[in-house]
Amino acid sequence: MNGATNWLPGILALGAALAVAAGYVFLSLRKAAPAGKQEEARKRSADLDAQYHAAILQLRELKAEQPKLAPEVYEAQRAELEKRAADALRARETQAPATPAPTATAAAAPAKGFFAQHPQMVGALWGGGVVAFFAVLGVLLFSQEKPKVDDGSMPRGPMQAQGGAQEGGDGLAQAMEHLREHPEDVDTAAQVGHELIGRQEWVQAAEVTVRALGADPFHVENRIHRAMIKAQRGDPAGEAELQHLADTYPGAQEALLFLASVQAQAGDKAKALENLERYVAVAPPEEQSLELYQAMAQFRRELGRPPAP
Numbered sequence: 001m002n003g004a005t006n007w008l009p010g011i012l013a014l015g016a017a018l019a020v021a022a023g024y025v026f027l028s029l030r031k032a033a034p035a036g037k038q039e040e041a042r043k044r045s046a047d048l049d050a051q052y053h054a055a056i057l058q059l060r061e062l063k064a065e066q067p068k069l070a071p072e073v074y075e076a077q078r079a080e081l082e083k084r085a086a087d088a089l090r091a092r093e094t095q096a097p098a099t100p101a102p103t104a105t106a107a108a109a110p111a112k113g114f115f116a117q118h119p120q121m122v123g124a125l126w127g128g129g130v131v132a133f134f135a136v137l138g139v140l141l142f143s144q145e146k147p148k149v150d151d152g153s154m155p156r157g158p159m160q161a162q163g164g165a166q167e168g169g170d171g172l173a174q175a176m177e178h179l180r181e182h183p184e185d186v187d188t189a190a191q192v193g194h195e196l197i198g199r200q201e202w203v204q205a206a207e208v209t210v211r212a213l214g215a216d217p218f219h220v221e222n223r224i225h226r227a228m229i230k231a232q233r234g235d236p237a238g239e240a241e242l243q244h245l246a247d248t249y250p251g252a253q254e255a256l257l258f259l260a261s262v263q264a265q266a267g268d269k270a271k272a273l274e275n276l277e278r279y280v281a282v283a284p285p286e287e288q289s290l291e292l293y294q295a296m297a298q299f300r301r302e303l304g305r306p307p308a309p
Contacts, residue, residue, distance in 0.1 A: 048092040055085035056218055063217060082248060085218075090250045172196075179208065186212045190221035194254070197228060205229060220249050228258040238262075246278075253283045260295075273299040 059081045189212035196205035212222045230238025246255035256279040263272040
């Protein structure tokens with residue numbers, strides 16, 4: 001007599017296999033989704049980078065064609081291309097960063113530039129430059145309120161700190177030596193120019209900046225330094241260029257500091273305070289100092305405004 005076939009074990013085994021397969025497919029899809037988003041973000045970043053460099057290339061070509069163009073045509077095309085480059089740069093910086101997989105090639109790639117290879121020098125130069133910059137601004141504000149002493153010497157201002165300005169001395173000497181050997185390193189030139197302007201060594205700062213802009217005419221930080229040097233010499237175009245760079249390019253907050261200094265020297269404390277407040281709103285915390293807040297507090301007192309909350 002034939003016995004009845006028991007299908008239950010087979011059905012249970014088949015159901016378990018289907019459940020495992022469904023789980024595997026579900027997990028695979030979940031892993032694939034973030035990878036797809038990262039790939040899309042990387043492609044978007046690459047497209048924006050290509051747009052930025054295309055605009056810079058067109059700017060260089062336009063600069064070469066400047067003698068053949070009417071001034072108003074040149075300025076209109078230059079403004080349009082600068083806006084295009086700035087928009088691409090801003091979009092690239094504000095989009096969600098992708099997390100590319102680390103590769104052995106990327107890990108082994110050597111850092112480029114003097115400051116990339118010597119990161120400890122960046123803090124020294126920035127620290128010395130910022131302290132020296134606000135020391136000069138403090139002396140300027142203090143001298144507007146108090147007369148010189150009888151022997152003709154200048155009284156010390158509330159933000160004057162001579163020692164801090166020397167912190168980057170060794171780093172500056174090394175960076176200057178590096179620039180003599182590698183004049184095409186425009187990022188190092190920008191750091192050196194920042195330090196020299198903070199020390200009010202205008203002639204050297206102008207020489208470094210002109211050489212750097214000869215290598216890359218559209219390097220934003222070196223353009224800021226050139227504009228500041230113009231403004232310091234009394235050229236109204238310098239202040240206008242500082243304002244243009246601060247309003248157009250992300251990461252050009254250094255121009256706001258220089259604008260505040262120029263406007264303070266001209267006696268326009270309201271505009272100087274406005275630009276310092278803009279700087280505080282956009283600059284990274286590590287680039288803000290106690291002297292900056294002291295200068296803002298002094299401006300508010302002199303303008304009769306309430307202290308900042």
